[in-house]
Amino acid sequence: MFSGLSAFPLTPLNENSIDEKAFSNLVSRLAAAGVDSIGALGSTGSYAYLTREERCSAAKIAVDSAQGTPVMVGIGALRTRDVLLLAEDAQSAGANAVLLAPVSYQKLTQDEVFKLYEQVTRTLSVPLCVYDNPGTTHFEFTDELHSRIASLPSVASIKIPGVPSDPDEAKARVERLRALIPSTVSIGVSGDAFGATGLNAGCDAWYSVIGGLFPRTCLAITRAAQEKDATRAEAEAQQLEGFWSMFRQFGSLRVVAAAAEMLELTKGSSLPLPIRPIPENARKNLQQILSVLNLG
Template sequence: MFTGLSAFPLTPMNEAAIDDAAFIRLVERLAAAGVDSIGGLGSTGNYAYLTPAERRHVGRLAVEHAGDIPVIIGISALRTRDVLALAEDAQSIGASAVLLAPMSYQPLSEAEVFGLYQAVTTHLSVPLCVYDNPRTTHFQFSDALYERIAALPNVASIKIPGVPEGTVAARERIERLRARLGPRITLGVSGDPMAARGLNAGCDAWYSVIGGLFPETALRITRAAQAGEADRAIAMCEHLQPLWTQFERHGGGLRVVATAAELLGLAGSPCLPRPLMALEGDERNTLAELLDQLRLA
């Protein structure tokens, strides 16, 4: 489950409601493509903007429409009390695993983050993936903290934010982490522009934003890396550089994939919770032209 392509779909919504039909369409698209797992309610799924009831509803839809594909449900929240409740919800609706980032308003210490994972893992009956996303959480994990958390029960994977540039530096980074964490913990790369580099360096999984909208494209990169075709995986990833440029320009992948979903008729417009907005005007037109050129699937 924590290997290969883990695809994280958008949760389309407007200010009135979640677009159930669009979300189901996205999940079924992933299942039909044969992704290795589906990550519901990650950052691309806008978990932070939903009520607990809405999150339970979205999680249930993901599980019900994923077929045989395992579903990982995000349970991050500001308070440990709420994380525990979300974990219970995720387990009760049939999630195969959960994903947890140290979400905060006040800056967190390493002791507080360890305490969060310690409290949650003792109440789990499914595996947990540690979600290291400093762009959104503003928390930086140390390798020592990774090691402490990895020793907790039910921790199975760490979603790292990326790997260094350069083949040798990337591989050395993954080897150092494996030496500290042991064989039980899988490592998954996020930061889509670094996907091929991370997989080639020895990461077990790609936790992917574009995989949630363009699963076949992401699967081709993943399968090439898994087959040892490192140069081919890098070439396919570099082919998408214009898309990665859009990610960087717009603060990450969310606004870009949301706009792409709207342009392709996979989600209505608007499909993001306010104050978030999809791209407009010239920026939207530029993305439409880019999607036509890249022919993503």
């Protein structure tokens, strides 16, 4: 389950609760499109903003709605004691894997993060994907740390934040990391603008936010790359270009949440306050992008 397209849906929500029906529909839609796995409660799934109860309920809905497609559930939290409880909950809900980011408030050391993964993997009965996302966790993994963590039992994949945009540099980046980790551990690219380049550079998986909204489009990119047709993968990805500048400006969560609302997949903004919707002129721009493209 740690290769191909892993689609990360939004968690539709308002200030009071999760919209369980909308979430179930989002997940079913991904499964029906044939994505290789579903990442529930990733950053775009707003895991960091939800209570334990809400996360538990979202994990169950994701597993129940995935129609057999493997589901990975985010278990990140500031405190190890909470991560351990969330791991239990995810496994009880039937998650096929868990995704763990070293969320921080006080700056963490490399050794503290190693020990976090060591402690958590000791209790797991499903595989774990390491979630390297310095933009939200403010923790920078060294490659040495990736190597140490990847050797822990249960570690099955690393979700890296991106690759260099130059194809040769991207390939060198992936090969450098690959040389430091067991062959059983896959590498997945995230940061959607780097998806095609990452897959073409040899990443096994694309952990994709935009794939949570447009699974057919992202599957076409992924399959092209898997068939070693780098040119077609890049060409398929080209049509998503309009999103990347909006992602950079407003963050992928705000943009994907607005698009989901426009596509009537969700009601309301799906953003937990203090996070607010993109401004009106950006909405118009996004509406324009959506109306021109035939995404799915």
